[in-house]
Amino acid sequence: MSIGIDKTLEIADRVERFVREVIVPYERDPRRDHHDAPTDELVMEMREKARAAGVLTPHILPDGRHLSQRETAIVLERSGLSPLGPLACNTAAPDEGNMYLLGKVGSPEIKERFLKPLVEGRARSAFFMTEPAAEGGAGSDPSMMLTTCRPDGNHWVINGRKAFITGAAGAKVGIVMAKADEGACMFLVDLPDPAIVIERVPNTIDSSMPGGHATIRIDNLRVPADQMLGQAGEGFKYAQVRLSPARLSHCMRWYGACVRANEIATDYACRRHAFGKALVDHEGVGFMLAENLIDLKQAELMIDWCAGVLDSGDLGTAESSMAKVAVSEALMRIADRCVQVMGGSGVTGDTIVEQVFREVRAFRIYDGPTEVHKWSLAKKVKRDWKAAHGG
Template sequence: MSLHGAGPERTEQIAAAVEAFVRKVVIPYENDPRRDHHGAPLDELVMEMRDKARAAGVLTPHILPDGGHLTQQETAIVLQKSGLSPLGPLAVNTMAPDEGNMYLLGKVGSPELKQRFLTPMVEGRVRSAFFMTEPALEGGAGSDPSMMQTTCRLDGNHWVINGRKAFITGAEGARVGIVMAKAADGPAAGGACMFLVDLPDPAIRIDHVPNTIDSSMPGGHATVTIENLRVPADQMLGEAGEGFKYAQVRLSPARLSHCMRWHGSCQRAHEIAADYANRRMAFGKHLIDHEGVGFMLAENLIDLKQAELMIQWCASVLDSGSLGTVESSITKVAVSEALMRIADRCVQVMGGTGVTDTTIVEQVFREVRAFRIYDGPTEVHKWSLAKKIRRDWKAAQSA
């Protein structure tokens, strides 16, 4: 892909190339049978699509040939186009958790760590996993990272890590891992640390990969046990004790990236539902001419545009240099709820066909339902926002 200039023209070129690739090359793969036990595409399929994306010049399109990263506003436009198929982000290498891990490594990683771990990820040759979340019923960290029970201790020139992790997306089959643990002693005691590790490692055991409502991510969402994992000290990401800060560097853009990708999928689901409504006859006229159906599709357009504007607003805040924790919470809630309404209406418009795998509409519904939980449930973000309202009120009273 030949890029000319910068700014809007460059972004439009990249986005157009990604959209053309997804529509012409990726969508035909949606019925490919190479899937695992819960329907996620196998790495063989992913790498085949990535080979084609590489040849088309659209692999990892949000990271430029010189190593620079598109702005978040530019990334939003490109990632929305990649999401036009559930397979699209995998094919062009904009999928979670890799996209978020690449962003974090680009921001925090040393030149040596970037060369060893980031480069093969940008090249689309390996998958990665982010080991933060822990089993809820064991009292571990979930939406509240401060509850982290996985520990790390310095032993000579190695850190030794022990703990349990849950819902680790893509752990099975990943080649790069970012492991988060709480320092058990030393100057950073109580603070979190992040480590880069080569996978697989015998000290990281996959205990279980459950079947989940979503099925777009290779490797599923594993529960793992980490037992005496020894990591060289120079594979720490950033500084000891700063892991919670680095988590925010990753999580705010990652929430937004989810919004971007699934906005694209809901746009496609809406296209499929609108096509169905314009073809299907019932009670003497096309479904689109029945107000009950036509109005649902009209509401989809409204929600799609509002979600797009929310995404661009939050992206502009992140581009300003802010961590954007408040804005990303607001956007994650508003967009995930809007996309859920869109996906639900698409199923409803298509009736019986909408709940079958004849089209991707039912998968988009499942994926977006999971998105309302992933990267922080709606209720956790609302609770966080309510606490901010309380803090702001108290500050105003004491002013």
């Protein structure tokens, strides 16, 4: 639904003030796990402050309706001004995408039991789709799914392994994808569950997401039949409902982070002097900051365009692929230039610039690497050509 630009900007402005004034100081907070991700204690403390400020889950209205994608973009971009902002405001992945999916297709019972605690910011969630590459499981190609589910009375029994499951450690709600004779299925599960075993949480280049990216073993997980999302065989359809908006909301959040990184690099370049003048007055530096402005504007426009397509009711698969490629690559250039402008200071933890660089580098891979999206778009080019020429 649309609430109008004035109301949207009012929400976004409140989110930005909260992130800049309350959350930015938390960037120095030492409460981190051994992967340098924020602990749940830190997350919940920030969320209580967001709740008090009226900016918790700001993209979902009190009656459960979501803002339009264009309005969501304006709000989520502001929440991303700190790597901690999406966690504090409850707009972070994977929860934001999971809330969107359950809000769209969940039954009233599923919404009450699983969606409500997510919207209230009292629980985290995980989306169990990707599987270990070494075993030939599903990654960018979900049709390769090896995790199985079979009916057993009024339950389904799930077995398999999953990999890079963001936030699994510490999550309370899980959405598990598995393959039945009818096709892919999705199930809602309470976490933790003894049948879902975290084998390892590898160290990764990014560190913004609590729980890391775990490798999971699922041993005879029994799920009541009424906890299936929709009908058996509809899992891939629901995955598309989730994935296109989720790709775009990643673009929104990391766009905000790069806006802030560029602010920090610009401040550094204007204050730091070398060879008789401010760094910004040296063309090599000033031109990098000028290029950042160009890339930021192009990313903003791409996000807005793709959001408009989604708002039209189109699944926007091709458009979200285009946005994912264009925005992630533009943000990578921006983050890299910010590090370069700041020199030695840019590779330290003294500012968030170094972290933003790492996070955006990871963003070029998750929710589909750039090359997978280009391959998908190339197939569309061929299909469109054949359709136009009667092939």
